[in-house]
Amino acid sequence: MTEQNRNPGNGGETHQQAGGDVPVLTTNHGVPVSDNQNSLKSGARGPTLLEDFVLREKIFHFDHERIPERIVHARGSGAHGVFEATDDISDLTRAAVFTKGTKTEVFTRFSTVAGGAGSVDTPRDVRGFAVKFYTTEGNWDLVGNNIPVFFIQDAIKFPDLIHSVKMEADRAYPQAGSAHDTFWDWASLTPESTHMQLWAMSDRTLPRSLRMMEGFGVHTFQLVNAEGKSSFVKFHWKPRLGLQSTIWDETLKLQAADNDYHRRDLWEAIDGGDFPEWDLGIQVFDKAFADAQPYDVLDSTKLIPEEDVPVRIIGTMTLNRNADNFFAETEQVAFLPTNVVPGIDFSNDPLLQGRLFSYLDTQKSRLGTTNFHQIPINAPRNDAQNFQRDGMMQTKVPKGRANYEPNSLSVIGEDGGPRESPNGFATTTNPTGPDEQGEKLRIRAELFGDHYSQARLFWVSMTDNERAHIASAFTFELSKVGPAHIRKRVVANLRNVNEELAARVADGIGMDLPPANPAFREPVDMAPSPALSIQRNMKDTLAGRMVGVLIADGSDGAEIDTVTSAIEGAGGKVFLVAPKVGGAKLADGSMKEAHGQLAGSPSQLFDAVAVVLSADGARALLKEGAAVQWVMDAFGHLKAVAASADARPLLDRAGVEKDEGVVALDQIASAATKRYWAREDGVRTLA
Template sequence: MAQPTKKTPGSNGGETHQTVDGRASAEMLTTNQGIAVSDNQNSLRSGARGPTLLEDFVLREKIFHFDHERIPERIVHARGSGAHGYFEATADISDLTKAALFRKGERTETFVRFSTVAGGAGSVDTPRDVRGFAVKFYTTEGNWDLVGNNIPVFFIQDAIKFPDLVHAVKMEADRGYPQAGSAHDTFWDWASLMPETTHMLMWAMSDRTLPRSLRTMEGFGIHTFVLVNEAGESHFVKFHWKPKLGLQSTIWDEALKLQAADNDYHRRDLFEAIDSGNFPEWELGIQVFDKAFAEAQPYDVLDPTKLIPEDDVPVRIIGRLVLDRNVDNFFAETEQVAFCPANIVPGIDFSNDPLLQGRLFSYLDTQKSRLGTANFHQIPVNAPRCPFQNFQRDGQMQMMVPKGRGNYEPNSLTDHGEEGGPRETPAKGFATTTEPTGESEEGDKLRVRSETFADHYSQARLFFISQTESEQAHIASSFVFELSKVGLLDQVPGRMVANLRNVDEDLAKRVAEGLGIPLPKKAPAARAPVDMPQSDALSIHKNMHDTLEGRAVGILIADGTDATELDAVVAAVKKAKGKPVIVAPKVGGAKLSDGRVCKADGQLAGSPSQIFDAVALVLSEAGTAALLKEGAAVQFVMDAFGHLKAIGASSAARPLLDKAGVEPDDGVTGLDAKFLKAASRRFYAREPKLRTLA
């Protein structure tokens, strides 16, 4: 007979349930079968020093589960960070799509996973790499997965080349390194032989692959999709995510030092922003166009190595994404979430993009290998929030318990009073539409690529000429660094530079000079590139927001710091919606001029300036004198200046600026309103004085 229960206060302040005789409690440690464990510290042995006994089922279950608690990591996008949130439709686009999530005012639960691409799960957050930007929408009509990157184009045009891309960029097969980086022989050997990669390489060598934060990067659906309205009319569409905080990036030296300072920098930044209520936000925009526009372009809109310039088709904002809840368990959610581009809802459809078509199979197939079962959709983070039912039964880890004989359709069981199960719904169900071309693309089955995919350089040239002078220098320097890491394959750097001559002659010359090689003959182009007008939307620097919102200011103090001056700086940063972070030589903080002790948020040796967006030196003469002997303090200031950040300093801190080699410019100010204005941006004009760029 079941025992009556009573509620007792739990150790965590909540309530637990305990039987009257105390035999069952929610606080009791049990096996997976619910058997209470009396001793979780010692194995069952034959005597105090004898062998462990096989009958110890507690030990066996615990070790068995531990041995199998890791699942195969993703082949790409292995290192990721996830969060829950919602999407809110802010515009009426019923003329374009019947998808319920786009009804104005509709709010849809989401889960978002950001990731690096090349590195393993144990690699770092801040290498030069593409970032994944995958969004799962739990709509009322089923799950829609918009699986993209922070770059709007891709390396290849056809999915059949995807294994080659991944094999080339991953660790070299014979030696198992380098990890999470493309600066090695096999990647550049492959890329230099594949001219279609050129446009993506321009983005990859730009600051787009060095984001300052996951919260300050764009996201793109990459592929051309199709929107379908209630009347069955269709239009091509490209999806864009625009960060509320604007675009921000680091520079190469800063990214390298961030890896040393904090391997988890992006993951920590995202978690702490949400935890503190500073919810990351993006606007969802669309580029919509028709057959006439598509046919008028000098490129094929179905080619995933091409973008639609925003100057030609402006991005229309239709909604916003807000991330407002961190995961409860990293493994259960961030690791087990399974995205698939094939997950779409009525009102959204696929185009004939050949890379997209291949991904529709690849992602689904991968989940079975990684999660071990075809029933991965039943894992809570993957399960639709709307009802779902079909006749797909059994399989490993089947958690549902279907009833009745109806496991096939059509059936007539309902005619006999039995449960017949679900039925197809032609009126409301998903129906594949024709592309906006309005005509069939069917023809002879051929292993060919359309001639409209043959121009590999025009948009790469467009990207380069749209950058600022500083950004162009960064791109050239990135090519020099990456190609300098090519070892035994001597012909590869020259081959890559020969391709770059089709993009920009000055770029090719700068890279050749940086590598110390003769300028090679221009590589023949499958189709001659055409000049396109530059687009400011392609530049990070032209799209940065001059704001302190969401940015951190490192405030260095020491014993004797003027209390009034410090309070004023902290208050001003907060008023500007920035995050003041107090840094001191000691963990306990520093004693201020008014006698009170100011607790530090970070200790100097473990809080280098690269983790901040600007720094303030609020120091007394005595504090400055002490820090002049502190190598970490000198490096703190030197790196802030070298990474082109604003530095605000009290007059007493001048000797520390001098020792760090800080020269006067617009970004070096006193602790006044001028500093707050400077702290909202970077000073790229400073860079040529500090380092040699290609």
């Protein structure tokens, strides 16, 4: 069972300790481990020490567990481009890449996190957003995600996070998703992940397009000017097309329609000359600001609200060339957070410090082995037990699914694996010397103990629809979790975020609302941040969007031309859909070629739809289930639906009720720029 340990030696972290007859957690070489949850630092907020052999072995082994694809971010899409610095920030940094007017070649790779290289593009997942700048001073790699925060505060916890979210160890499923026991077991035992849980359950993890999502450096870095003065900085990528996402049901159908939806969308946009663009922005602040905040700026589970420190735009990235060879470029590109140039530096963020070691090790030996300790001459003589598994030349056969910790699998009778020992190896604390920032401690600063305040901030910053989506997402994911105690623990944690959220999720999974889990540091209420909402930041534009136009035999060519002109005039694209591959014979007897056939071009591929039918055409399509479903899905996915007068019977059959998003053909260009959230209560059951 889980025991709460709040002594100063581990920073108050919720901690599992050895008890009963459980085996002792050791390194690969048999040395007992006293703390497997906090890396060794020079002071509570100081840099992580290379001396920490527990961290190095754990990360080293983790880096080599998969061959030959990447451990995480295995499925990616990349493109070439150029970055142009547009603002003078020489007062902040001497980095040549930021000299105003300078143009720098870049290569950018977008990726999912949890799935393998052969998984699909559209699971609910964080997206990697990595940019390699080929500067005159060497390569600078800005390696981040499409979400500004992360699940953990310390890199030593990263293997456990990924172990838990990947396919379960004994059964090799589910693939590319977090809706299963081990992830939520880990997450519910790791309160610091709560803020990221809300982001992950939001529509941020269901992007409409790689071209329509933000990117973040996640960590706090430093900018250094020519005089040696440094400032803290966070990096933001802002898409010129604005933010947009899909909704869950639409995402599922997109996956069924096109496993490569995002990859294809990016490739075709660049191939067609619609070059995606992002503005690079920075949040810059000093130590005085950092010290005045109720959170630690070195904590990667926290963001700095844009209302407190506005984002300053300093340049623009344009992706203008697809890769010539996927393997040679997109697959083999190696991003390293250690690749920085003069004028850019690291902070003591403990998650970043671990990444500085991990990425280099991973890239240098993706096909190597980490199991050298199992060779007899190297093997320990006592029984080495830990959660490091797999890798080339693994000779042991671990059983069960406990390959992460903390875990509570013993509650349901499973082997939970070894635990830390109070008698394990512990680094001797040294008096603070002239070159040290403090004692060598495995500890986190006090402010790192607030795991819920920014999760509250995220929740209160959402619209009612986005909150409903979050509650529905938690409900769906937890419905896939078997052990009842894990579901209960997740909901108990959510009570520290918002009572309404916890109640809706509890009701959705059919359980009584449990008492709130104790919070190590009581959360505080923060003012809403509108910048966190997708719906509040969607652009009222058709640029980068596509409207599906359903036609059939007998359709009016003039009406089709009117719709096409209106959409293209507003910057959108038209995709003609017909029941037959060859297109449709119009009312004047001419043939109109279609871009796609009805059964293979579902409406979830489009941002809005228009139905241009004659009375005879509508009667014919009333008998076509695919046509009824095409209209029904568009309405259910909250999109604009425009129709000719004769097409109304098809809309009636599909259950399309009149509202502000159901319009005449001549209104499609203005109506297609948005979703109609008020419709959602009528077409979806919300948690």
